[in-house]
Amino acid sequence: xxxxxxxxxxxxxxxxxxxxxxxxxxxxxxxxxxxxxxxxxxxxxxxxxxxxxxxxxxxxxxxxxxxxxxxxxxxxxxxxxxxxxxxxxxxxxxxxxxxxxxxxxxxxxxxxxxxxxxxxxxxxxxxxxxxxxxxxxxxxxxxxxxxxxxxxxxxxxxxxxxxxxxxxxxxxxxxxxxxxxxxxxxxxxxxxxxxxxxxxxxxxxxxxxxxxxxxxxxxxxxxxx
Amino acid sequence: xxxxxxxxxxxxxxxxxxxxxxxxxxxxxxxxxxxxxxxxxxxxxxxxxxxxxxxxxxxxxxxxxxxxxxxxxxxxxxxxxxxxxxxxxxxxxxxxxxxxxxxxxxxxxxxxxxxxxxxxxxxxxxxxxxxxxxxxxxxxxxxxxxxxxxxxxxxxxxxxxxxxxxxxxxxxxxxxxxxxxxxxxxxxxxxxxxxxxxxxxxxxxxxxxxxxxxxxxxxxxxxxx
Amino acid sequence: xxxxxxxxxxxxxxxxxxxxxxxxxxxxxxxxxxxxxxxxxxxxxxxxxxxxxxxxxxxxxxxxxxxxxxxxxxxxxxxxxxxxxxxxxxxxxxxxxxxxxxxxxxxxxxxxxxxxxxxxxxxxxxxxxxxxxxxxxxxxxxxxxxxxxxxxxxxxxxxxxxxxxxxxxxxxxxxxxxxxxxxxxxxxxxxxxxxxxxxxxxxxxxxxxxxxxxxxxxxxxxxxx
Amino acid sequence: xxxxxxxxxxxxxxxxxxxxxxxxxxxxxxxxxxxxxxxxxxxxxxxxxxxxxxxxxxxxxxxxxxxxxxxxxxxxxxxxxxxxxxxxxxxxxxxxxxxxxxxxxxxxxxxxxxxxxxxxxxxxxxxxxxxxxxxxxxxxxxxxxxxxxxxxxxxxxxxxxxxxxxxxxxxxxxxxxxxxxxxxxxxxxxxxxxxxxxxxxxxxxxxxxxxxxxxxxxxxxxxxx
Numbered sequence: 078x079x080x081x082x083x084x085x086x087x088x089x090x091x092x093x094x095x096x097x098x099x100x101x102x103x104x105x106x107x108x109x110x111x112x113x114x115x116x117x118x119x120x121x122x123x124x125x126x127x128x129x130x131x132x133x134x135x136x137x138x139x140x141x142x143x144x145x146x147x148x149x150x151x152x153x154x155x156x157x158x159x160x161x162x163x164x165x166x167x168x169x170x171x172x173x174x175x176x177x178x179x180x181x182x183x184x185x186x187x188x189x190x191x192x193x194x195x196x197x198x199x200x201x202x203x204x205x206x207x208x209x210x211x212x213x214x215x216x217x218x219x220x221x222x223x224x225x226x227x228x229x230x231x232x233x234x235x236x237x238x239x240x241x242x243x244x245x246x247x248x249x250x251x252x253x254x255x256x257x258x259x260x261x262x263x264x265x266x267x268x269x270x271x272x273x274x275x276x277x278x279x280x281x282x283x284x285x286x287x288x289x290x291x292x293x294x295x296x297x298x299x300x301x302x
Numbered sequence: 303x304x305x306x307x308x309x310x311x312x313x314x315x316x317x318x319x320x321x322x323x324x325x326x327x328x329x330x331x332x333x334x335x336x337x338x339x340x341x342x343x344x345x346x347x348x349x350x351x352x353x354x355x356x357x358x359x360x361x362x363x364x365x366x367x368x369x370x371x372x373x374x375x376x377x378x379x380x381x382x383x384x385x386x387x388x389x390x391x392x393x394x395x396x397x398x399x400x401x402x403x404x405x406x407x408x409x410x411x412x413x414x415x416x417x418x419x420x421x422x423x424x425x426x427x428x429x430x431x432x433x434x435x436x437x438x439x440x441x442x443x444x445x446x447x448x449x450x451x452x453x454x455x456x457x458x459x460x461x462x463x464x465x466x467x468x469x470x471x472x473x474x475x476x477x478x479x480x481x482x483x484x485x486x487x488x489x490x491x492x493x494x495x496x497x498x499x500x501x502x503x504x505x506x507x508x509x510x511x512x513x514x515x516x517x518x519x520x521x522x523x524x525x526x527x
Numbered sequence: 528x529x530x531x532x533x534x535x536x537x538x539x540x541x542x543x544x545x546x547x548x549x550x551x552x553x554x555x556x557x558x559x560x561x562x563x564x565x566x567x568x569x570x571x572x573x574x575x576x577x578x579x580x581x582x583x584x585x586x587x588x589x590x591x592x593x594x595x596x597x598x599x600x601x602x603x604x605x606x607x608x609x610x611x612x613x614x615x616x617x618x619x620x621x622x623x624x625x626x627x628x629x630x631x632x633x634x635x636x637x638x639x640x641x642x643x644x645x646x647x648x649x650x651x652x653x654x655x656x657x658x659x660x661x662x663x664x665x666x667x668x669x670x671x672x673x674x675x676x677x678x679x680x681x682x683x684x685x686x687x688x689x690x691x692x693x694x695x696x697x698x699x700x701x702x703x704x705x706x707x708x709x710x711x712x713x714x715x716x717x718x719x720x721x722x723x724x725x726x727x728x729x730x731x732x733x734x735x736x737x738x739x740x741x742x743x744x745x746x747x748x749x750x751x752x
Numbered sequence: 753x754x755x756x757x758x759x760x761x762x763x764x765x766x767x768x769x770x771x772x773x774x775x776x777x778x779x780x781x782x783x784x785x786x787x788x789x790x791x792x793x794x795x796x797x798x799x800x801x802x803x804x805x806x807x808x809x810x811x812x813x814x815x816x817x818x819x820x821x822x823x824x825x826x827x828x829x830x831x832x833x834x835x836x837x838x839x840x841x842x843x844x845x846x847x848x849x850x851x852x853x854x855x856x857x858x859x860x861x862x863x864x865x866x867x868x869x870x871x872x873x874x875x876x877x878x879x880x881x882x883x884x885x886x887x888x889x890x891x892x893x894x895x896x897x898x899x900x901x902x903x904x905x906x907x908x909x910x911x912x913x914x915x916x917x918x919x920x921x922x923x924x925x926x927x928x929x930x931x932x933x934x935x936x937x938x939x940x941x942x943x944x945x946x947x948x949x950x951x952x953x954x955x956x957x958x959x960x961x962x963x964x965x966x967x968x969x970x971x972x973x974x975x976x977x
Contacts, residue, residue: 088489095349096402106674124320160890164876177321201839206890207473208504213890215835215881217667218700224556224674236499241473244466248432250668264313267502270495274461277492279433331899385665389651426614431665438665440610440656442892443925449781449899475893538939545799546852574770627771657923658954686949691919698882698916714763717952720945724911727942729883 080272080282097277103291104226104252106302108151108219111138112210112232112239114194115156117187119233119261125181127233130261130268137258137285138194138231144292146197149299151223153216154196155238156188158204208241217249223299227252229288230280231259236267240275247279256285305497305507322502328516329451329477331527333376333444336363337435337457337464339419340381342412344458344486350406352458355486355493362483362510363419363456369517371422374524376448378441379421380463381413383429433466442474448524452477454513455505456484461492465500472504481510530722530732547727553741554676554702556752558601558669561588562660562682562689564644565606567637569683569711575631577683580711580718587708587735588644588681594742596647599749601673603666604646605688606638608654658691667699673749677702679738680730681709686717690725697729706735755947755957772952778966779901779927781977783826783894785885786813787907787914789869790831792862794908794936800856802908805936805943812933812960813869813906819967821872824974826898828891829871830913831863833879883916892924898974902927904963905955906934911942915950922954931960 084092092098117123119131127134145152162182181187196202203214210216220228228246230253232239239260246253255275262268276282296302309317317323342348344356352359370377387407406412421427428439435441445453453471455478457464464485471478480500487493501507521527534542542548567573569581577584595602612632631637646652653664660666670678678696680703682689689710696703705725712718726732746752759767767773792798794806802809820827837857856862871877878889885891895903903921905928907914914935921928930950937943951957971977 084489084491088491091351091353091488095406099402126316128316158890160876164874177324181320199839201835206893208469209473212470212473213888213893215833215888218698218881218888221671221676222700224676226671226674236495237503241466241469244433244469245437248434248437248466248668250672263316264309266309266313267495267499270461270492271499274492274496278462383665385651389649424614426610431668438663438668440608440663443656443663443923446896446901447925449901451896451899473893475897534939534941538941541801541803541938545856549852576766578766627774631770658919659923662920662923686945687953691916691923694883694916694919695887698884698887713766714759716759716763717945717949720911720942721949724942724946728912 080269080276083269083273092277101252101281103254105295106223106225106299107227107229107292107295108153108223108225109141109145109229110210110231110242111152111154111194112230112242113155113157114138114191114232115188116191117181117184119191123181123184123187124177127261127263130235131233134231134233134259134261135191135193137256141231141256141259141285141288142194144289148292148295148297150292151201151219151225151299152196153201153203153210153219154190155203155205155210155214155232156190157182158206159188161206208238209245210238210242211245211249220251224302225251227254229254229256231256233261235260235262236271240271243275243279253280254288255280255282256288257282258285305494305501308494308498317502326477326506328479330520331448331450331524332452332454332517332520333378333448333450334366334370334454335435335456335467336377336379336419337455337467338380338382339363339416339457340413341416342406342409344416348406348409348412349402352486352488355460356458359456359458359484359486360416360418362481366456366481366484366510366513367419369514373517373520373522375517376426376444376450376524377421378426378428378435378444379415380428380430380435380439380457381415382407383431384413386431433463434470435463435467436470436474445476449527450476452479454479454481456481458486460485460487461496465496468500468504478505479513480505480507481513482507483510530719530726533719533723542727551702551731553704555745556673556675556749557677557679557742557745558603558673558675559591559595559679560660560681560692561602561604561644562680562692563605563607564588564641564682565638566641567631567634569641573631573634573637574627577711577713580685581683584681584683584709584711585641585643587706591681591706591709591735591738592644594739598742598745598747600742600745601651601669601675601749602646603651603653603660603669604640605653605655605660605664605682606640607632608656609638611656658688659695660688660692661695661699670701674752675701677704679704679706681706683711685710685712686721690721693725693729703730704738705730705732706738707732708735755944755951758944758948767952776927776956778929780970781898781900781974782902782904782967782970783828783898783900784816784820784904785906785917786827786829786869787885787905787917788830788832789813789866789907790863791866792856792859794866798856798859798862799852802936802938805910806908809906809908809934809936810866810868812931816906816931816934816960816963817869819964823967823970823972825967825970826876826894826900826974827871828876828878828885828894829865830878830880830885830889830907831865832857833881834863836881883913884920885913885917886920886924895926899977900926902929904929904931906931908936910935910937911946915946918950918954928955929963930955930957931963932957933960
């Protein structure tokens with residue numbers, strides 16, 4: 078299924094007359110975000126795991142990470158803050174989700190970034206308790222430091238922390254790009270609906286090959302962008 | 303269609319094993335948010351308008367507003383900031399959406415709250431340029447002033463500014479309640495998918511009658527909560 | 528009095544051993560902030576007015592504004608939000624200050640930017656209820672839009688909204704520059720102490736001539752920075 | 753020296769005519785913040801250390817902490833994020849301060865909370881890279897969770913992170929109280945000037961005995977406030 082076919086022709090028209098879905102384009106200085114790609118969200122053995130999309134994202138992310146590293150593109154990962162485990166009352170994504178998340182975090186390695194896409198020296202690993210990677214973290218100041226204007230957002234879940242991060246990035250005036258093969262969710266309908274909504278309102282949802290092509294065209298050094 | 307039937311039995315199970323969708327409950331001191339219920343989003347003559355849900359929300363909101371006013375529940379409306387019209391470059395929800403929104407704001411009354419649910423003296427009207435009602439506004443300090451712990455979120459669009467506000471409210475640790483009849487969108491699939499996602503992750507999506515019952519049980523004065 | 532002589536030789540040493548006061552330098556893409564230069568804060572007839580520094584700032588700001596406009600440097604002004612007057616309970620800088628500020632806003636033109644430095648078309652005028660120009664405003668997204676890395680902060684009061692803005696700008700990783708002649712306060716001791724603290728911790732406090740020289744060396748077009 | 757005598761009679765009048773310095777009062781549900789009371793800021797062996805005030809604060813804080821624990825008052829400590837050491841470029845309070853802070857963090861125990869006032873189980877320890885305890889942390893959501901309306905702010909440095917936290921707390925509409933004996937700085941002039949400014953604009957600066965008296969009058973359980 079292609080998210081672009083998710084709505085009827087009439088509904089498509091209802092969106093397009095307000096020019097929803099116009100392409101946003103890319104800026105000249107991107108950063109890559111990898112949202113919550115921990116064992117808790119990727120490994121089917123865990124209760125929070127994203128389905129087959131998790132495996133697909135893990136297949137496509139190493140190439141994207143490599144392309145970013147070759148071009149000096151800053152990379153930030155997120156994972157859950159340990160505060161959630163030790164302070165159930167307050168360090169939560171939301172009051173209602175805390176029980177499942179706390180249980181998930183009890184498992185060994187639950188909150189480790191998956192080995193295949195492990196952070197390299199110099200990458201940022203941000204711990205968060207909210208849905209968006211911007212919530213209660215140092216993400217903004219890192220992006221400001223490097224004069225970033227474009228965020229490439231990947232990870233899990235499409236309808237959860239990925240989308241929340243994309244919405245905030247749009248509100249802060251970043252160009253936002255979502256490589257479709259690099260985001261994952263637990264079920265197809267929410268996954269497709271969030272791809273549709275992001276394309277309509279906040280981001281360019283594109284094949285990862287288009288992102289690789291964009292990266293290849295960048296000046297090799299961050300300071301020259 | 304009921305959003306609870308949006309996913310397959312298998313996908314439902316994938317969500318429930320991580321305890322997604324557990325009810326979050328209500329606190330003791332609510333506020334009501336009415337997101338972007340302006341002519342631009344409600345009146346079918348405008349290009350951004352939400353479909354038949356807009357009419358439904360306008361039918362149910364007056365009763366909810368009255369119940370809140372009778373119980374001294376603070377009310378905040380949002381609408382777009384005029385900065386979007388005068389400073390297209392920077393005062394935007396996102397770079398890609400600016401053109402449609404700017405065009406919409408040119409129309410007379412486009413950015414006025416619809417008359418049937420017009421703000422009363424003492425209500426807050428917040429102007430925003432981002433998706434979430436928390437983004438670049440004084441909403442947080444107003445909620446803190448009144449020691450609010452519960453947000454009732456209504457308005458348009460379900461898959462846009464309503465959802466973005468709900469996500470932020472959950473990240474800030476508020477109890478979040480969405481009266482299903484009081485939110486509106488342009489098309490059914492995104493509307494249903496956002497109701498589903500909000501119930502699974504961030505809010506209690508309930509009939510407006512349940513919210514009215516909750517309000518009726520509150521102490522009449524804000525200072526006693 | 529020079530703020531650099533404000534502390535004893537011993538206290539100076541106490542700061543310098545932790546390398547406080549090292550120059551921070553400038554980036555390549557500045558914006559200018561003019562904080563709260565309204566009649567309420569500048570005109571001695573008003574109860575909140577900054578003293579003789581207000582007049583000095585008004586003398587030096589026109590040249591700085593002109594230099595910025597010639598070089599395509601974005602300019603943002605702040606003033607108080609009207610919410611403070613209409614909603615005393617919640618739209619305040621702080622609970623304790625509201626009475627004086629409300630009274631001040633009752634006066635005619637109190638909240639207008641002073642004519643001599645009036646905003647031009649294209650400048651931003653942000654309304655705020657907090658001390659910092661970042662609090663509850665769209666300032667960050669404007670800076671991000673233009674890929675700004677350097678903030679030149681001016682206005683009143685040095686020990687109040689100017690300093691609060693400088694602290695936030697430093698926390699967000701901007702280079703911060705304060706042209707000494709362009710900030711104003713109600714009394715000398717707090718003015719000098721804030722210049723000292725800003726130089727030690729958050730900003731380069733320099734003569735306005737140094738800022739003019741920096742601006743003169745910039746590429747003329749924003750897009751080339 | 754008493755900060756209340758820091759300015760001349762004329763300057764005092766200049767502040768009072770705008771009603772600066774009016775008492776703000778206390779709310780009914782406080783939390784205690786202990787800002788950056790690590791060895792780096794308290795132990796004279798470290799380059800960032802606060803002077804004799806550090807010793808005074810360490811003498812008075814244990815009693816205040818005990819009173820808070822007896823009354824179920826939530827307690828949050830801050831210290832610097834380790835990101836500052838490993839990512840000098842981006843995880844900094846400000847570009848100019850990074851070198852001194854990095855050097856300080858190399859020392860053993862530099863970033864540990866001082867033993868005499870060590871956090872107890874259930875206390876929050878927030879890691880921050882900015883001046884304010886609100887910047888890039890989960891402080892707001894913790895305060896919202898407990899329906900806090902009053903912040904008691906202590907720690908170091910008075911003119912640095914304490915003041916930045918006080919300013920933000922005021923902007924968010926919290927009642928702010930600073931027990932004078934529990935804040936510390938490197939030198940007397942900045943210390944006194946910040947006490948003066950905080951009293952004039954953002955907080956009630958009071959003897960710690962007044963805070964203990966306030967705490968003694970609270971209902972013993974947080975849920976009853």
